[in-house]
Amino acid sequence: MSIKVQNISKSYGTQKALDNISFSIKKGEIVGFLGPNGAGKSTLMKILTTFITADEGAATVNENDVIESQLKVQQSVGYLPEHNPLYLDLYVREYLAFNADVYKVAKSRIEEVIQLTGLTPESHKKIGQLSKGYRQRVGLATALLHNPDVLILDEPTTGLDPNQLVEIRNVIKNVGKDKTVFLSTHIMQEVEAICDRVIIIDNGKIVTDKKLNKLVSEEREQIIEVEFDKAINESLLLNLPFIKTYNNTNDNLWTLIFSTDEDMRPFVFDFAHENGLKTLQISLKNKNLEQIFREKTTKK
Numbered sequence: 001m002s003i004k005v006q007n008i009s010k011s012y013g014t015q016k017a018l019d020n021i022s023f024s025i026k027k028g029e030i031v032g033f034l035g036p037n038g039a040g041k042s043t044l045m046k047i048l049t050t051f052i053t054a055d056e057g058a059a060t061v062n063e064n065d066v067i068e069s070q071l072k073v074q075q076s077v078g079y080l081p082e083h084n085p086l087y088l089d090l091y092v093r094e095y096l097a098f099n100a101d102v103y104k105v106a107k108s109r110i111e112e113v114i115q116l117t118g119l120t121p122e123s124h125k126k127i128g129q130l131s132k133g134y135r136q137r138v139g140l141a142t143a144l145l146h147n148p149d150v151l152i153l154d155e156p157t158t159g160l161d162p163n164q165l166v167e168i169r170n171v172i173k174n175v176g177k178d179k180t181v182f183l184s185t186h187i188m189q190e191v192e193a194i195c196d197r198v199i200i201i202d203n204g205k206i207v208t209d210k211k212l213n214k215l216v217s218e219e220r221e222q223i224i225e226v227e228f229d230k231a232i233n234e235s236l237l238l239n240l241p242f243i244k245t246y247n248n249t250n251d252n253l254w255t256l257i258f259s260t261d262e263d264m265r266p267f268v269f270d271f272a273h274e275n276g277l278k279t280l281q282i283s284l285k286n287k288n289l290e291q292i293f294r295e296k297t298t299k300k
Contacts, residue, residue, distance in 0.1 A: 002180035008057035017043040019204035030176040032195035078143035082154040088128030103146035113141040132159030153183040188290040223285040229278040
């Protein structure tokens with residue numbers, strides 16, 4: 001296993017950041033690590049990269065223990081922390097050359113990662129002159145510099161504009177073909193576009209750990225928003241097949257949730273006709289990862 005976490009717990013005073021966390025990641029997987037702010041994502045990533053130690057449990061990266069073999073872990077991991085630390089007075093190439101010396105890699109690798117992360121147009125500048133998005137690219141280039149087997153990326157797309165998001169998404173997806181990628185993000189579209197698997201954490205505990213396609217397919221619900229031309233006796237809605245819940249959103253606008261992935265719009269049209277109603281508007285909204293995330297992490 002590229003990453004193995006066994007019964008990891010970590011507390012800060014009376015606050016338990018991680019509570020008996022366990023999972024493993026195989027080589028070549030791109031895994032999205034999701035959770036609300038304060039759920040424990042960054043804490044676990046810092047443990048896996050040897051920046052801090054767990055109170056309990058064990059973890060290995062490329063079969064190297066994060067406590068007993070810290071140097072080997074550091075050599076095999078490319079890490080982009082949430083708050084990307086950079087030397088702002090150094091030029092981009094100068095900064096990458098400094099890190100190349102630390103990792104003892106050939107200087108030719110500098111140009112490779114500059115091109116790979118799309119830094120070429122800004123590579124002649126000092127880091128302090130770069131936009132937040134390009135500074136993030138410098139951090140990603142640094143993480144890739146020593147060609148690590150495992151990439152651990154904490155909010156890698158922070159500060160990127162929509163075009164940059166697509167470019168960095170493609171970079172991560174391409175490097176993930178022969179590396180293990182473990183990334184956290186609040187952008188659900190990134191997870192849907194990049195990741196094979198999703199781990200959702202809440203209050204320090206794993207609440208979901210599934211393949212992305214399986215997670216979405218298991219949540220077999222369909223959401224339809226429909227506006228009728230006049231008021232309706234809501235008890236009639238119970239006659240719709242597969243109806244799970246319904247909500248009167250506004251005036252004659254209803255949100256209908258069905259426990260099926262079959263397109264229920266024809267049934268809603270027929271229902272309206274049978275009850276002397278007209279549909280002024282109707283839209284289909286299948287449940288996406290963002291809705292699943294909210295359901296899994298919203299405090300009851």
